[in-house]
Amino acid sequence: MRASSQAALDQARERWEPVLRQVGGRGVAIGEQLFAVVDLLDGSASLRRALTEPTRSGQDKAGLVQHLLGARVDPEVVDLLGGLVRERWSTDADLADAVESLAVTTVLAAAESAGRLAVVEDESYRLARILTDERELRLAVSDKHADPARRAELVETVLAGKVAPETAMLAARAARAPRGQPVPSLLRRVAELAAARREHVVASVTSAVPLTREQIDRLAAILRRRYDRAVQVHVGIDPAVVGGLRVQVGDDVIDATLASRLAEVRRRVAG
Structure with missing residues (x-):
């Protein structure tokens, strides 16, 4: 991200942390809602432009978020997105990237509240390594011609009962919507974000x-x-x-x- 987008994301993270401490384990559901918002933004260039247009007032853009999502997501998500769209973004794509990063962070915070953050970090790294080494499995979960839901289902089936629920959720999400990134890279990023929360x-x-x-x-x-x-x-x-x-x-x-x-x-x- 360029400077203005990175600054917007950094400020959102700072505002979001107290909320994460309050919601605790509910963070998994909130993270799923944020991932759904990412899908919504990825699927509509006109919506991304409307929410990042610099000549449009922040209040107007926040009102659009309330109108579109107010009845569909938790109030915390509406507040977070309302703050995000008030910021200045270098490109409209950066907004979706920021929401995705915050979604991962939200799920990791839920794992932290459950005492599983170190486990999720280790499992995410190991999964990334396995997918890097196992070509057939990597191709199966990354097949662009396969139904995204089937890719996610494959991951969920393989991991069922073997990893922390947050690890399984984030791995399935990576397979369902890699957004142009290799699935192993996404899992390594999860491990890095978990490490950052653990201050290493x-x-x-x-x-x-x-x-x-x-x-x-x-x-x-x-x-x-x-x-x-x-x-x-x-x-x-x-x-x-x-x-x-x-x-x-x-x-x-x-x-x-x-x-x-x-x-x-x-x-x-x-x-």
Whole structure:
């Protein structure tokens, strides 16, 4: 997002946090309502423009939200959206992206109130890793030609009784409406947002062989010094890296694998 949209989202998050503490476990239902709003915005360019038009008064846009959604969603959702449309957005698409981010945050806050936030973080990361590694499953939940409801049903069936309810809901949502993003990326984003609520960052580490607890702790300490925050290290195994490690923290990638070094040598030899 550009600066004005990011500022609008940041302000909305700050206003939303006290509400999340009040609604507790009801956050899952509120999150579902927010996801439905995302679908509504994605399906109507004219509505997005009407709600982000800078020449239209904030009061008028908030009134439109009340007219369209007042009888269909909880009052907290109407208040949140009314505040969002009063802000300035760089593009109309940013409004839908912001509502989606707040929907995920709302579900995670519900998991937090139930004492399951750490579990959801870990499960979301593991699911992302599984989908990255298992091509057939990844294609099944990402098939653009399949009915979105069937993709979500597949995820729900696979995960039934095996993960926290919030994890299952967010994973099914990612399969139903990926909005142009790879499903594993969406699940990694869930893990990152959960980590942020727990006041640490996630390091996705790829190694050719399993790491010992001592090695993981040492790597976490190194990354903590670099990012000045606690770091949760998740390790995935991929023999293709040959040796060394590939570490990703958010958009930062540290590739110290033997495979990458050999590839660099080949590039230099070739030209």
